[in-house]
Amino acid sequence: MTQNLNTLMELSFRTVLDSLPCYVVVVDKEFNLLYANQTLTGVFGDAAEKTCHMYLKNLSEPCNSCLVAETIADKKIHLGEGVLRLPDQSEQRIINCTSPLLDILGNVMAVIKIAFNIDQIKNVQQELIFLGESIALLSHDIKNILEGLQGGAYVVDEGIKDNDMKLARKGWHVVRKNISDISRVTQNILFSAKKREPEIKYVRPGRVAKDVYNLYREKAELMGIQLIHEINWKFPTVKMDPVSISRMLGNLVWNAIEACDRNQKKITGVVHIRTDYYSRDQFMFEVEDNGMGMEDATCDNLFKDFFSNKGNAGTGLGLVVVDRIVKQHRGRIDILTRPGVGSLFRVIFNIA
Amino acid sequence: MDQECEGILFCTDFSDDANFAFLHAVDMCRKYDARLHLMHVVISLNAHSENSANYDALDPDTPKVNHLKEQIVDKIKSRLKRQYEARLSEIKGYQFAVRFGSADAQTIQYARENNIEMIVLGVVGRAGIHKGKMLKTAANVSRYAHCEVVTIGVSR
Numbered sequence: 001m002t003q004n005l006n007t008l009m010e011l012s013f014r015t016v017l018d019s020l021p022c023y024v025v026v027v028d029k030e031f032n033l034l035y036a037n038q039t040l041t042g043v044f045g046d047a048a049e050k051t052c053h054m055y056l057k058n059l060s061e062p063c064n065s066c067l068v069a070e071t072i073a074d075k076k077i078h079l080g081e082g083v084l085r086l087p088d089q090s091e092q093r094i095i096n097c098t099s100p101l102l103d104i105l106g107n108v109m110a111v112i113k114i115a116f117n118i119d120q121i122k123n124v125q126q127e128l129i130f131l132g133e134s135i136a137l138l139s140h141d142i143k144n145i146l147e148g149l150q151g152g153a154y155v156v157d158e159g160i161k162d163n164d165m166k167l168a169r170k171g172w173h174v175v176r177k178n179i180s181d182i183s184r185v186t187q188n189i190l191f192s193a194k195k196r197e198p199e200i201k202y203v204r205p206g207r208v209a210k211d212v213y214n215l216y217r218e219k220a221e222l223m224g225i226q227l228i229h230e231i232n233w234k235f236p237t238v239k240m241d242p243v244s245i246s247r248m249l250g251n252l253v254w255n256a257i258e259a260c261d262r263n264q265k266k267i268t269g270v271v272h273i274r275t276d277y278y279s280r281d282q283f284m285f286e287v288e289d290n291g292m293g294m295e296d297a298t299c300d301n302l303f304k305d306f307f308s309n310k311g312n313a314g315t316g317l318g319l320v321v322v323d324r325i326v327k328q329h330r331g332r333i334d335i336l337t338r339p340g341v342g343s344l345f346r347v348i349f350n351i352a
Numbered sequence: 353m354d355q356e357c358e359g360i361l362f363c364t365d366f367s368d369d370a371n372f373a374f375l376h377a378v379d380m381c382r383k384y385d386a387r388l389h390l391m392h393v394v395i396s397l398n399a400h401s402e403n404s405a406n407y408d409a410l411d412p413d414t415p416k417v418n419h420l421k422e423q424i425v426d427k428i429k430s431r432l433k434r435q436y437e438a439r440l441s442e443i444k445g446y447q448f449a450v451r452f453g454s455a456d457a458q459t460i461q462y463a464r465e466n467n468i469e470m471i472v473l474g475v476v477g478r479a480g481i482h483k484g485k486m487l488k489t490a491a492n493v494s495r496y497a498h499c500e501v502v503t504i505g506v507s508r
């Protein structure tokens with residue numbers, strides 16, 4: 001009966017280990033695998049007569065910083081993070097934990113190593129870091145915009161007090177500009193920080209482009225920049241999320257307007273918004289400006305979070321949002337640019 | 353441009369203007385003792401697939417699309433060799449390149465990556481002057497390339 005009980009317990013322990021949703025190996029002092037659980041053998045195959053480093057990493061020697069070796073040396077539990085490359089060449093971020101299995105005299109007989117996949121945890125960590133950085137950086141930008149609002153409101157007050165409508169109107173322009181700036185910044189925060197499922201509808205790309213043109217036309221005029229639209233109205237309706245695409249196009253147009261505004265050559269800034277067929281099965285939106293243009297190094301970093309070449313004026317989120325929306329719609333972005341000449345951003349989507 | 357030149361890029365869509373531009377590209381290579389890069393840009397995979405599958409809509413990294421791309425590269429390199437080989441012995445050296453994407457963007461990017469000092473291309477492409485596509489490509493390359501751009505057109 002005792003033997004049956006022992007067999008039953010052994011079977012139960014083995015079943016438990018095999019069922020664990022993590023990788024478990026038992027390794028002797030020569031790094032030979034004594035046991036690998038089913039979760040691991042299901043991925044890496046049969047572990048018989050292999051060393052740990054050969055089985056998991058295809059190495060003939062133990063790894064440089066081997067937790068198993070450390071546990072064998074000091075008989076202590078060790079924890080570490082690492083990356084495990086699977087046979088299909090994909091990678092998993094893991095936490096390793098090694099613990100000694102001691103004999104009756106306290107000598108290390110073997111080491112049990114458990115590894116957990118922490119990809120999801122790392123993704124959440126990254127999102128939280130991003131959120132924290134968003135809040136820090138954007139609160140600074142919002143503060144600047146609010147100061148602009150306060151300034152504008154002060155001028156309006158003075159205009160009303162002195163019955164000077166001209167002054168009041170001047171102040172009101174400043175207030176309106178800062179209201180739309182804060183609106184744009186918060187819209188970009190929402191788009192970048194929150195996952196929004198696209199709401200796909202049948203829409204004419206020309207309609208979307210014209211709406212964006214109407215949104216920015218007056219603003220561009222006030223800044224002395226010409227906004228021109230070149231739309232192929234014969235283009236049929238396509239499936240897209242008009243809200244996201246408007247946001248994407250709006251960000252590109254605003255960047256182009258700002259590039260013209262910052263251009264020190266003092267030529268009349270011109271921004272073109274175009275939409276048309278790109279090929280038989282693809283259509284495109286294009287935004288082209290004759291602003292400052294960009295250096296290669298700037299171009300390489302364009303879609304990285306918070307990268308901005310606008311100094312204190314840019315939050316760096318605009319193009320990140322563009323990139324995200326383009327990827328959501330399975331499109332691609334072409335960038336043609338030359339310092340001192342201007343830039344062209346082309347976004348291409350499949351019609352079907 | 354210096355008397356010697358590292359590389360001249362000739363971009364072709366196999367149109368009449370492109371073929372005419374090729375003659376000028378060879379002349380330039382001889383004049384500047386330069387290496388010639390002959391490049392074609394594939395704008396749409398669908399145009400090259402033998403079935404009606406919409407390859408352009410597929411994830412570009414799938415084995416299916418990668419396999420099609422490999423076949424296209426081989427096919428186009430063979431065509432480049434067939435079409436232009438006769439004059440290539442006149443110059444120092446040459447290489448073929450096939451890229452995927454937008455003609456203007458890929459041309460400019462290739463030129464940057466390979467330290468090209470001159471780009472030669474036709475003005476009007478296969479789509480014809482009324483479609484204006486190649487005109488736009490030539491115009492964009494002229495505007496945004498980091499090096500000299502020569503556009504050649506057949507008199508019409």
